Amino acid sequence: MLIYHFMHRVVSPTSRAIWRPRVEGAENVPRKGGVIIASNHLSFCDSLVIPLVAPRQVTFLAKSEYFEGTGIKGALSRAFFEGLGAVGVPRDEKRGAMAALEAGKGVLDRGMAFGIYPEGTRSLDGRLYRGRTGVAWLALTAKVPVVPVGVIDTDKVQPVGTRIPKFKPKALVRFGEPLDFSAHYERKDVGKARREVTDEIMEAIQKLSGQETAGVYNERPAEQ
Template identity: 45%
Template sequence: MFYWLMKYVVIGPLVKAIFRPWIVGRDNIPTSGAAILASNHLSFADSIFLPLMLDRRMSFLAKSDYFTGRGIKGWATKFFMSATGQLPIDRSGGKASEASLNTGLQVLGGGDLLGIYPEGTRSPDGRLYRGRTGIARMALEAKVPVIPVVMIDTDTAMPIGRRVPRVVRVGMVIGEPLDFSRYAGMENDRYILRSVTDEIMVALQRLGAQRYDDVYASSVKDRMPAPVR
């Protein structure tokens, strides 16, 4: 009930009135049943606009930092993330990655929609980067389709480092579902996982025409100079 109130009564109408977001391919979202929505990741705002524009409830796996902040700002961030269906995950790797996988599988096991950013982090420069194979493993274990989603101009509305968004019209394009049932039972084969992940990234690149670089976005960020304070 709380999620419904936030989406349809409080946050949703306000965001739609201000930013007038547009969507293409809404019919590619199934009316029932579990599916993974694989999106490019340009801005923090991606996790706000996409769920608001879908008729069904969906959850994103969000980094746990958004839920652990202190003070008024930390409380407000945690409240907003929880109200919009975000689920906290630890990105430190190892057992934390396994826990994240299990969290996603629980959502899919309940027949719901799960949003994942295959790149693992926001693009530092608007390009599309190499995908992490966790999405492939999740899709094969849960036996669900993967639906490519391209967010457009969210980085203009809210670039990295900006706290207050600009009023810019943003959009999203939803592609046709990708079926990986041919790989049933092969979720532990790392070559298959890489092949599935690469297929997802190709679909995203074709859908959005972003320039693709076959390196991890996190590696690009690590090489970037620290911001001047």
């Protein structure tokens, strides 16, 4: 927590001054209680930019390897991601998916904000891909609202394959109005409910990001 406060009070203002991300709709993020921050995903730096401009701490997931390194490099990586409030989960497809959802529910049950990318992985062509229903599982299981987010131009700030964000492009983060899915909590057709909730979230994200929709799932490249 001390590392987070240092990052929030010292590193965040410095980063905002350097990269100057723009933000719209920050007032739509509830200041208290569990809430899902559901965003499109264009760049690695999305998980840095969104917490920079959000009016409260947003916890994202990160590969467990970032927390397990040794030596100075490992300690710096661990401190950086802990400072962001990130939660480590295994990358393995079979173990990772459920572990990620359970970790997210734990964050929400503690009354915190949890960030998730319903597409599952970054879009390499700029299109918005079909959402996976894990975001709906979280919303309906934890019984929390969802704030849709559209990030714009983060792929220009830090293109795929680069390590250092560029200074000139200015990313835009748009927070939409919270979506309330309480009407779906007691539905018996659970699978259909999750699909409908996910599609509504993705529609809200698309309106904020302005992206072309792909209409299919985004499969993770083998090298990622």
